[in-house]
Structures are given as C-alpha cells and as structure tokens.
Amino acid sequence: MNKPTWFLIESERDYEKVTARYEEIKRAPKGSEEHKEKLLLVHLISTYENEQWDLPEVDPIELIKIRMQDFGYKPVDLAREYGDKGTVSKVLNYKQSLSLTMIRKFSQLLRIPAESLIKEYDLKGSQPLT
Structure with a gap:
C-alpha cells in the first residue's frame, strides 16, 4: 500500500x-x-x-446547547448518542457534571473540541469553585 x-x-x-x-x-x-x-x-x-470553529467563550453546557441548535439536535438526540436520557437532562440543567464519556461522544457529535468541554463550570445548587 x-x-x-x-x-x-x-x-x-x-x-x-x-x-x-x-x-x-x-x-x-x-x-x-x-x-x-x-x-x-x-x-x-x-x-x-x-x-x-470560532466558538464563543461560554461554559461547556452553553456551548453544547449552542451547537445543538446549530445542528438542529434535541436532548433526545444526545441521549441516543450517550444512552441515558436522565443523565443528559441533568447535565443540560447544570445538575450533574459532564463525564469523560459524554465529553468524548458530544465532542464528536457536535464537533466541539474536547478542550472546550473540559472547562470548569458551576452546577446549580452547588457552591462556586474557589
């Protein structure tokens, strides 16, 4: 070859x-x-x-939501990719952090560099990181 x-x-x-x-x-x-x-x-x-990909400087969840809109995806599409609707919902509502598996799958699906998804962000109901 x-x-x-x-x-x-x-x-x-x-x-x-x-x-x-x-x-x-x-x-x-x-x-x-x-x-x-x-x-x-x-x-x-x-x-x-x-x-x-001139991506905006926003937290990883906002970035996911923006790219979902760009591609016309709904949360159910992410759940289909990841395999768990409940976890995807918690992540999109800032109740649970992105897992490494989610970062890998969503990076590929939404064409977001993984580096943009690993940034720290606050969850709702949690204390801000100091």
Whole structure:
C-alpha cells in the first residue's frame, strides 16, 4: 500500500478524508509508522478545527446547547448518542457534571473540541469553585 502524503487541511472534503483515515488507524500501536501518521493527523485535525470553529467563550453546557441548535439536535438526540436520557437532562440543567464519556461522544457529535468541554463550570445548587 502506498503511504499517503498529508498536507494542511484546506476544505471540508480534506477534513473528511483526514478524519476517516484517523478512524482507520486510531488504535495503531505506539512506535509504528501508523502511530506516527496518527499523531500527524491529530495535529492537522486540531489545527483545522481551531481555525474553522470560532466558538464563543461560554461554559461547556452553553456551548453544547449552542451547537445543538446549530445542528438542529434535541436532548433526545444526545441521549441516543450517550444512552441515558436522565443523565443528559441533568447535565443540560447544570445538575450533574459532564463525564469523560459524554465529553468524548458530544465532542464528536457536535464537533466541539474536547478542550472546550473540559472547562470548569458551576452546577446549580452547588457552591462556586474557589
């Protein structure tokens, strides 16, 4: 198989190609050529996403709600992705924190960089973080 040559991502089509390739090799063993390629793809994807997604500076839950609106999603769509309607409702109402699994799934579904979802935020009924 010919080794692919990668360049900066300049279009949505390029982005789709790169993310598809990443999905193929995301479990490549450390030290392998595919692992090195995966690291490069992560960098290219991250750079493109940061340039394309001019996301507002809001807390993670507001950001999720904004992206849900952008894509026309309802809480039930997030619940379908995550698997638990009650937990999704608690998270969207600031009653429960996002879990790592939710961050991973919602990041992919809503095309939000995970870094934007790991920011601290206050839950309702809790003391502010100091």
